[in-house]
Amino acid sequence: MKSTRVSGGGLLAAILLAVFALLFADVQDAQAEYGDVVINNYSDKAGMRPVVFPHWFHRIRFRCKVCHADLGFKFKAGGNEINMVKIIDGQFCGACHNGDIAWSVENCNLCHSGKPNTPTQVHESTIQKLAIPAGPAKK
Numbered sequence: 665m666k667s668t669r670v671s672g673g674g675l676l677a678a679i680l681l682a683v684f685a686l687l688f689a690d691v692q693d694a695q696a697e698y699g700d701v702v703i704n705n706y707s708d709k710a711g712m713r714p715v716v717f718p719h720w721f722h723r724i725r726f727r728c729k730v731c732h733a734d735l736g737f738k739f740k741a742g743g744n745e746i747n748m749v750k751i752i753d754g755q756f757c758g759a760c761h762n763g764d765i766a767w768s769v770e771n772c773n774l775c776h777s778g779k780p781n782t783p784t785q786v787h788e789s790t791i792q793k794l795a796i797p798a799g800p801a802k803k
């Protein structure tokens with residue numbers, strides 16, 4: 665009897681965990697989809713404003729695959745070691761921001777638009793604020 669109860673509880677816990685994991689996976693995508701990604705590995709140090717990448721704005725124009733497979737953007741804020749040499753060479757943002765698919769690199773301030781000293785992060789959004797306290801405390 666006792667052991668049945670214990671394993672029943674264990675099963676319930678496992679199901680709850682699985683549900684939480686699913687919810688949390690969705691939340692991760694939602695953050696990236698709706699939030700802005702601030703990229704500041706080098707900008708502040710170079711005297712430029714941090715870069716703000718509006719993920720949703722791009723997401724409604726292109727499929728995930730275009731950027732995260734074809735262009736090789738890793739799924740991690742700040743995880744790509746982007747610099748201007750690479751961009752001018754047509755990598756990362758420069759695959760599109762070349763005056764052809766989108767406006768070109770001379771528009772510094774359109775990308776370097778963050779508040780100085782904002783760290784690399786997925787910028788706060790309503791979704792992120794609501795979601796974090798509900799999920800398990802790991803990230």
Ligand code: HEC
Pocket residue numbers: 703704705706707708710712714715746747748749751757758761768769770771772773774775776
């Ligand atoms: C299409 C978007 C975009 C435009 C336009 C752009 N940048 Fe950048 N830039 C980036 C990104 C992304 C990074 C990497 C940010 C980081 O990690 O701090 C970066 C990094 C830099 C850096 C630090 C790394 C390095 O290459 O030395 C400097 C300096 C810089 N940009 C200057 C400029 C200047 C000057 C202009 C205009 C002539 C410009 N950027 C236009 C996206 C852009």
Ligand code: HEC
Pocket residue numbers: 692693695696697701702703717719722723726727728729730731732737738739740741742743744745786
């Ligand atoms: C136009 C290009 C583009 C498209 C399309 C795009 N992404 Fe992204 N994504 C990025 C860039 C750029 C970053 C930030 C990378 C960096 O900071 O170096 C990013 C970051 C992310 C992150 C990491 C955020 C974090 O928490 O660190 C996730 C997750 C993500 N994207 C998911 C998606 C999904 C899912 C789709 C499709 C529904 C998608 N992206 C479509 C460019 C794109």
Ligand code: HEC
Pocket residue numbers: 715716717718721722725726730731735756757758759760761765766767774775
């Ligand atoms: C797959 C193509 C693609 C890639 C990669 C891409 N962009 Fe864009 N981006 C666009 C297009 C298209 C527009 C819309 C241009 C227009 O309206 O003329 C745009 C617009 C923007 C805007 C203006 C958004 C607004 O509200 O008007 C910013 C800022 C921007 N991109 C930053 C970046 C940065 C930073 C990166 C690299 C981290 C990047 N983009 C990578 C295609 C791309």
